Amino acid sequence: MTTKRIPVVLVTGFLGSGKTTMLNHLLRGSADTRIGVIVNDFGSINIDAMAVAGQVDSMIPIENGCLCCAADSAEMDAMLARLTEPSLGIDVIVVEASGLAEPQSMIRTLLSSELEHVLYGGLVEVVDAAEFENTRERHPEIERHVRAADAVVLNKADRVPEPELTRLLEALARIAPGTPVVTAEHGRVDPGFLFDRGAGAPVEERFRQLSFADVCADEHGEHGEHEWGEHLHAAYESVEFVADRPLDPRRFMAFLDSRPAGLYRMKGFLHFAAPGHGEKFALHAVGSYLRFQPSPWAGGEARTTQLVMIGAGIDAEALTKELTGCVAAGPDAVGDHHMMGVLRYVRDRDEDRLDVWDEDRDE
Numbered sequence: 001m002t003t004k005r006i007p008v009v010l011v012t013g014f015l016g017s018g019k020t021t022m023l024n025h026l027l028r029g030s031a032d033t034r035i036g037v038i039v040n041d042f043g044s045i046n047i048d049a050m051a052v053a054g055q056v057d058s059m060i061p062i063e064n065g066c067l068c069c070a071a072d073s074a075e076m077d078a079m080l081a082r083l084t085e086p087s088l089g090i091d092v093i094v095v096e097a098s099g100l101a102e103p104q105s106m107i108r109t110l111l112s113s114e115l116e117h118v119l120y121g122g123l124v125e126v127v128d129a130a131e132f133e134n135t136r137e138r139h140p141e142i143e144r145h146v147r148a149a150d151a152v153v154l155n156k157a158d159r160v161p162e163p164e165l166t167r168l169l170e171a172l173a174r175i176a177p178g179t180p181v182v183t184a185e186h187g188r189v190d191p192g193f194l195f196d197r198g199a200g201a202p203v204e205e206r207f208r209q210l211s212f213a214d215v216c217a218d219e220h221g222e223h224g225e226h227e228w229g230e231h232l233h234a235a236y237e238s239v240e241f242v243a244d245r246p247l248d249p250r251r252f253m254a255f256l257d258s259r260p261a262g263l264y265r266m267k268g269f270l271h272f273a274a275p276g277h278g279e280k281f282a283l284h285a286v287g288s289y290l291r292f293q294p295s296p297w298a299g300g301e302a303r304t305t306q307l308v309m310i311g312a313g314i315d316a317e318a319l320t321k322e323l324t325g326c327v328a329a330g331p332d333a334v335g336d337h338h339m340m341g342v343l344r345y346v347r348d349r350d351e352d353r354l355d356v357w358d359e360d361r362d363e
């Protein structure tokens, strides 16, 4: 009898490209496959783990730091050993890396796993169709990430017109010739694109089996002046904000409108003081894109605001001060209509008819 080997699929992609959205889609759409998840956020408030909680068979959140730096192979093995515990019956493990993770370094960690029932299942890079060209300009190393991938998901196809999508597909084909690319909206990819469905099916044939030599070739070889130290997060930092008292929606929208240009990504949950709008508002801002999603608070969940902001050259102290200034002055200070600014960015049923947040704002 051979030991069942459990594939570990890495999901990487720049900040806000849609990794968590895709993961949630996979978790919802794979009833016949038990998926174990390792979720990694940049920063210690693990917003992504909160976003996938409840949908998953077994999850390990990694707090405080980026997986590609924080976990060495022994730590990774300890996490994988927990998830591959036979009693859990997990068929595949998906590792969602932080938006600033260095794929090669994570592949290297996985390849050095000493667990015999773990099999490297390949790297899937999620690309944001609307932001890719901008990101590539600022961070040409994104191309290296695409090249490291076994498969690419060109997500947010709904946010670009058809000719632009075709151009992006051509660009990806030039960057990584032969790598399969699928376009997706809201991360809706066929789970079969990432792993074989059903218990323990082999994945070896789909993903080329990498060796250390491959990883190092890209690191130092023809593409490569790259040094491990040059991680994307060298240029980025994250700021966290937590408030126990509810925020004034007008002040918060004013804060968003005057946000510093380097603030690329914001995510988290908000508690507003407006009467009739006491739900929990999830916030996602990526580049010029902004969205709020209201949902009920879970029973017993503390009504707090928790935000993570990620950017380059941002002033943590100033941001914290400004956000602290958004706390509502008192229960009567906010009227129902003060939520208008927020509600404008609430996800529409068919998702597309949203105002795009000051799209033409200068970077």
Ligand SMILES: Nc1nc2c(ncn2[C@@H]2O[C@H](COP(=O)(O)OP(=O)(O)OP(=O)(O)O)[C@@H](O)[C@H]2O)c(=O)[nH]1
Binding pocket: 013, 014, 015, 016, 017, 018, 019, 020, 021, 022, 048, 098, 099, 100, 155, 156, 157, 158, 159, 184, 185, 186, 187, 265, 267, 284, 285, 286, 291
């Ligand atoms: N219009 C549109 N929005 C999307 C799509 N996919 C994801 N989003 C939205 O983009 C925002 C970011 O998505 P996430 O799934 O959180 O992205 P992420 O890659 O996990 O983000 P980080 O963990 O911060 O790197 C959310 O508001 C999503 O609802 C898509 O295909 N189209």
